[in-house]
Amino acid sequence: MTRLENKVAIVTGAASGIGRAIALQYAREGAKVICADLSLHPHSENATPTHEVIQQTGGQAIFQQADVSNTAQVQRLVQRAVGAYGRLDILVNNAGIGTGSREPSALHEADEELWDDTMRINSKSVFLGCKYALAQMLQQDPHPSGDRGWIVNISSIASLVAIGGIGPYSASKGAVSSLTRQAALDYAPHRIHINAICPGFVRTPILLAAAKDPALADEYNRLHPFGGLGETEYIARMAVVLASDDVRWMTGVVLPVDGGYTVR
Ligand code: NAP
Numbered sequence: 686m687t688r689l690e691n692k693v694a695i696v697t698g699a700a701s702g703i704g705r706a707i708a709l710q711y712a713r714e715g716a717k718v719i720c721a722d723l724s725l726h727p728h729s730e731n732a733t734p735t736h737e738v739i740q741q742t743g744g745q746a747i748f749q750q751a752d753v754s755n756t757a758q759v760q761r762l763v764q765r766a767v768g769a770y771g772r773l774d775i776l777v778n779n780a781g782i783g784t785g786s787r788e789p790s791a792l793h794e795a796d797e798e799l800w801d802d803t804m805r806i807n808s809k810s811v812f813l814g815c816k817y818a819l820a821q822m823l824q825q826d827p828h829p830s831g832d833r834g835w836i837v838n839i840s841s842i843a844s845l846v847a848i849g850g851i852g853p854y855s856a857s858k859g860a861v862s863s864l865t866r867q868a869a870l871d872y873a874p875h876r877i878h879i880n881a882i883c884p885g886f887v888r889t890p891i892l893l894a895a896a897k898d899p900a901l902a903d904e905y906n907r908l909h910p911f912g913g914l915g916e917t918e919y920i921a922r923m924a925v926v927l928a929s930d931d932v933r934w935m936t937g938v939v940l941p942v943d944g945g946y947t948v949r
Contacts, residue, residue, distance in 0.1 A: 690715035698780030702889030706917035712744035753810035776818040807857035869937030885943030887915040910945030
């Protein structure tokens with residue numbers, strides 16, 4: 686499995702859930718991975734940090750602490766990739782927060798702080814990541830394929846359909862999907878691919894916090910025609926494709942990976 690050989694990738698939110706699965710899958714495909722997150726162990730003190738798992742299995746990876754909503758820290762993250770591995774080929778803007786666990790989330794009751802936090806962490810972060818990654822991709826030699834870079838934004842089905850009760854989250858992911866299309870158009874002449882994945886409900890800590898109610902969990906099962914919740918691996922596999930030479934003629938795609946949730 687060497688679809689990402691000789692590529693350097695930053696994955697944000699790599700300590701947990703979907704980001705961890707993407708970082709591990711990228712390393713299996715030969716990428717050198719910068720695992721970025723707020724901390725090494727967001728949810729389980731016992732879990733081996735993602736970059737150490739990669740190193741233990743013969744891959745190349747480092748950890749960089751970064752708050753993706755902080756300009757200086759995102760700049761430093763890109764600099765770290767270049768300092769460690771000489772270039773940056775792939776950025777996965779994955780880090781994010783859900784709002785379902787923060788009550789109340791009904792719009793007429795939600796406070797401004799919830800809105801501001803969600804937009805800052807889920808949307809502004811993608812702007813900052815793109816801004817500094819694009820600047821680096823534009824100034825380095827193209828990859829041997831002729832392409833200059835691959836950006837994969839992790840959006841959500843909440844940017845495509847109304848789910849209910851998560852207004853700030855939906856709006857924040859709407860911004861991610863829109864920015865993906867806009868940036869794809871602007872950077873296609875430079876052969877930088879910018880695509881987004883819209884996961885359905887995936888079994889990760891972000892979701893489990895929102896789905897304490899067993900009835901809600903049953904509802905999630907019912908809403909996915911393929912049944913059950915998604916696994917992080919399903920998203921990671923598509924993130925590999927979107928960072929590989931298989932997307933030579935693809936950009937600006939906002940792609941549901943959702944067990945059929947959005948076909949209804
Ligand atoms: P997760 O397990 O909570 O992982 C998210 C990671 O991002 C955590 O390690 C978290 O750290 C980190 N993070 C949060 N704020 C950050 C910041 N400001 N800077 C850097 N890192 C930060 O969640 P997940 O389910 O894998 O979600 C990953 C992405 O997929 C998110 O963008 C989410 O919106 C999207 N998504 C998830 C689902 C789903 O069902 N799981 C569905 C659609 C879209 P802390 O835990 O320490 O905050």
